[in-house]
Amino acid sequence: MRGPRPRAGPGGAPRRVRAGRGFRGRRGGTPGVWRTAPAPAGPAAGRSGAPPRKSAREGPAMRIGIIGAGHIGSTLARHFTRVGYDVAVSNSRGPRSLDGLVAELGPRAQALTPEEAARFGEVVVVSIPFGRWHELPSAELSRKVVIDTSNYLPERDGHERDLDQDTITSSQKIRAHTGGNVVKAFNALPWQDLRDGSRPKGAPDRLAVALSGSDEDGKAVVAGLVRDIGFDPVDAGNLGRGGRRHQPGTQVFGRKLPKDEMSEIFHAVRR
Template identity: 40%
Template sequence: MPTLGIIGSGNIGSAIARLAVASNMNVVIANSRGIESLRELIAELGPMASAGTVEQAADSADAVVLSIPLTAVKDLPTGLLRGKIVLDTSNYYPFRDGRIAELDAGTTTTSELVARWLDGAFYVKAFGNILAHHIPLLVRPSDAPDRSVLPIASNDAEAKIQAAALIERLGFDTLDAGTLAKTWAFEPESAGYTRIYLADPSTPDDQLLSSIPSPTPADQVKAALDSATRVNVAERAF
């Protein structure tokens, strides 16, 4: 039985943990606040889930979901995720992360930067373009005709194949969105971010957390990525 390590127990990390347990996977979860802070979540998830240190979440896992603030990635132990399939949800939010000159200048993408920080990991960008509360609402069985599609990107073809298989087990189909240089197409404010999963894409920003999702097929995701123009993140205030 495979084990999924999850580093970060926020909304997205917790949502993915629930999907993993529901798909008969063991889960080891870690966060920056320590094992005791995870007691309630582990009790909810049941006997297939356990809390651990970040080292335990990485060492015991067949693959790792990384869902922590962008700048916290740099504080992970050196080599922690070397040799691991890593599904990273990171996005750049200056109000939280501070200004990062490389990203503001557009000389690299968030995913390229994180992949560099995680030297030796088999890095895949995934789950970063969908709201956490929409994840459980859009999950479907493998044979469902209304499965939603998540874009994934990596510079490693085999890592993408393995990540796709994992995500499909969790309840979504996937679309190969290319290399990490192209991940701007499904980062915040882009055409491939969040609103493609809404029943009403014109929903105001202040109502997104109560918005109703709609199943989103591959052709709709691909059209959004193809139409995307790169956002000037230096102007991002949120």
């Protein structure tokens, strides 16, 4: 089964999914909180011409593929379908093993293979144990916005020398393997808080989600999705230095933090 192919850009190359209407991010990888931009009048699209994010009530929704349906993957699938996105979930055991989850998620969800879910999604969530990164369908993920929720845990994943020596980050390895516009997010907040912590904008107990990436347009798309499901995105920086700010062992990992406190931590780390 093949999902819809992305529209071609100049020279026939696939267009990258960019920021949807109403979202913009800081440039240059500077840590900080993402801001809402005024929505343009009329049926505006992102700067690249990619369709803006729409709710189910407004028209066709962004398609999100999810590879890995464990705690984080299935929780994100519930959030994304709740706010009106079309979702394809997948795992290593086959689509039939996800019948129960799809029935729970409702008509906006379907189960596919990982390759099919990657083709389906305009944005693709990778939520697998990091040690299985080499199994990701690289051809299908190339040049797409890829949300990496994984963490390198050598006691589980086995030791990888370049990661142990800190010459590269786990998300950089996934980017090198897939050729995707990788944004690391949803890896630092405990999954139970991701499941239960969604709050409306402005709520005093709304939680922050750290994200990092070297593609500014990709980060803007992911920041918008974080906001849509009830959290505040906080930019940690690029995929290398920024990714190191919210990996295991850092001040923000495993903690429930509001956006201002998380942003202050990232700024202090930079100094």
